[in-house]
Amino acid sequence: WKELAKLSDGPIQFECDSAPDSDGYCHPASVLQALSDARMDCNGTDKVSREAVIAVDVGDVTLWASLCLRLTAGSRTLYSEHLGTMGYALNAAIAGILARDGPAGAVVLSGDAGFQMTLVELATFQQMKRDGDKLLCVVFDNQVMGRVAFGFENAAGCDVGGPDYVALAKAYGGDGVLLDDSRKAPQVVRDALIKEGLYIVHVKVDPQVKADMASFKDNSLKVMNSG
Template sequence: AQPVDSAPTPAQVAEVGRLLAGAQRPLVIAGGSRWTENAVASLHVFAETFALPVAVTFRRQMLFDHTHPNYAGDIGLGINPKLVALVKDADVILLLGGRFSEVPSQSYGLLGIPETGKTLIHVHPGAEELGRVYNPDLAINATPGGFLDAVAGLEAPASPAWAGRAEAAHAAYTAWSEPPATIPGDVQMGAVMSWLRDTLPDDAILTNGAGNYATWIHRFWRFRRFATQAAPVCGSMGYGLPAAVAAKLLHPERDVVCFAGDGCFQMTGLEFGTAVQEGANLIVLVIDNGMYGTIRMHQEREYPGRVSGTALTNPDFAALARAYGGHGETVERTEEFAPAFERARASGRPAILHVRLDPEALTPNRSLSDIRAAGRQR
C-alpha cells in the first residue's frame, strides 16, 4: 500500500501566506523524509516565487540544487558560520519536513525550546512530531509534497522586505564550498573534489558512512538532483558501502561512488564481495589516514596527546578489491587520482581506490597538530 499524503487546510494555507507577507527575514529549512522528485521541484518553484533562502538539514542535501541562487547551505556538522547567523537572524522559519533534531539544531542551540523566539511554521508528515520539542506558531500535519501543492497558489509580495537575502546567502554558501588549495600531504582532497565535481554527471549517487572524511562530500560536493545522496543521520559507521550496493543495483545505469574512511570501511567492507557477486559496479574511495579520525580529533581537542584506541593497522584495500575479483588501485599522489578513477569506471567491475591521506589532514581547515595545540591552550 502507498503511504497516505496529508495536506494543509485552506485556512492553514492562508495563514502561511499571512505570516510570510509579514516577515522581514524569512528562511526555509527543508529536511526529513517523504520527499519526492516532484516535491523537490515544487520547493524550487516556491522558493523562486517568494525569493526565499532555502537551507537543508544534515544529510538531506539532495533536497535542493546547490547551484540554485536560493540555496543557502546545509545545517549540519561543520556548519558555515554565516549560515548559523542566517538562522539566528531569521524572524520567520518554515521548517518543512524535518524535526530539527540534535545535529541540525547544533545540539539544540539554534532555536529556543520550547519557545523558539521566532515565528515557526512547522510542516511534518507525523502529527506526533508537531509541538514535541518546539512550540510552532503554525503546526501543519502534511507531507512536503502535499504542503507545496497546497501553497502553490499563494501570491508573493510584490516587493518583499527580504529581497536580496537569498542571493547573499547563496554567495556565502558558494564561497564556503570552494575546496581548500592545500592540506598536509601528497594527496590534495580539495583537488580531488574539484575534479569529481567537474567530471561526474548530475545524477551520480554519492554514499557515505560516518567520519571526518565525509566533510569532503558534505561541504565541497554540490548536489544537483533528488535521489543522489544516501547517508546516515545517526552516525552509523559502515553505512556507505551497503547503501552503494543497493543504489547501484537499483540504478545500474548511474555512477555510484561510495566514500568511506579506513575505519568506516572495515565495519562492512566484506559487502564488497556482494557487489562483485551481484555485478554492482560501484566505485569505493577508501580515504585512509590510519585512524578513527573523528574520535582522534575529539581526543586531541579534549585531551591533547592522550591517544587511546584510535590508531588502525589497515590492509592493502586495493589488493582486497582484486582478491574479490574487483578492480583495485592505490592513490598516493593527487595526480594519480583522476586516471585511476577513469580506469575504475572503465573496468566494468566493482572497484576500490585506496586513497592514502596524510594523518595530519584531519579536517579541511585544521591539521591534527593544530587541533592538539589548540587543545593544550584550553
C-alpha cells in the first residue's frame, strides 16, 4: 500500500458505479460514504464512536468496504481476509468490544447471508455488554449471495431469505431502523452512531447492483501498472 501511494500524486481513489437507485433501495456506497463522514466528524466527546472497531464480513460487502470506506488515523479494522469466513464480522465486533476497557464500540458491516450465519451471537452481546458499549450492525440486504451469483455462471442456491432486521434487533432488546433511500443515509448513519447498546441499520440493496463495478481514478494507469 505504501508503495502504491508513492506512485500517486495524492491519495489513491476509486470510482464506483453509483447508478441511480431503484425505488425502495439504498446504494451501499452511500451508506459507507455516510459512515466515513460521520466517523471523521466525531468530536472528542464521542470517543466510543470515534474509536469503534470496524468488522467487515465476507462477500460483496468486503468489496464495497474496500472501495468506499475511508478510515481515520488509528482506526482498527477486522476482517477474515484469505479464510473467507462468512459470519465472521459479528463475532469479531463483539470480541473487539469486550476485549477493551469499557465503554467500547464496534461497527459490523455485513451482508444478509453472512449476518444470519451468526446472528445468535446478538444474545451474547446483550448478556455481556457493559454500560455505554455500542454495537452498530449495518446489514446490507440484497437477498442474494452476490459473490457466488455474480461470479459463477448458472450458480444455484444463491437466493437468501431473511427477517425484518429492525424487528430482530428489538426482539433481542435493541433497536434499529430501515434504510431504503440513499438520500437518507447521512442522517440515518449519524443517528445510529450515537445509539448505545445494540442497534441495527437494515439497508435494502438492489439485488442487481454488483460490487465489482469499480475502477481506479486519477493516476490510475500508473498505479495499476505498478504490479
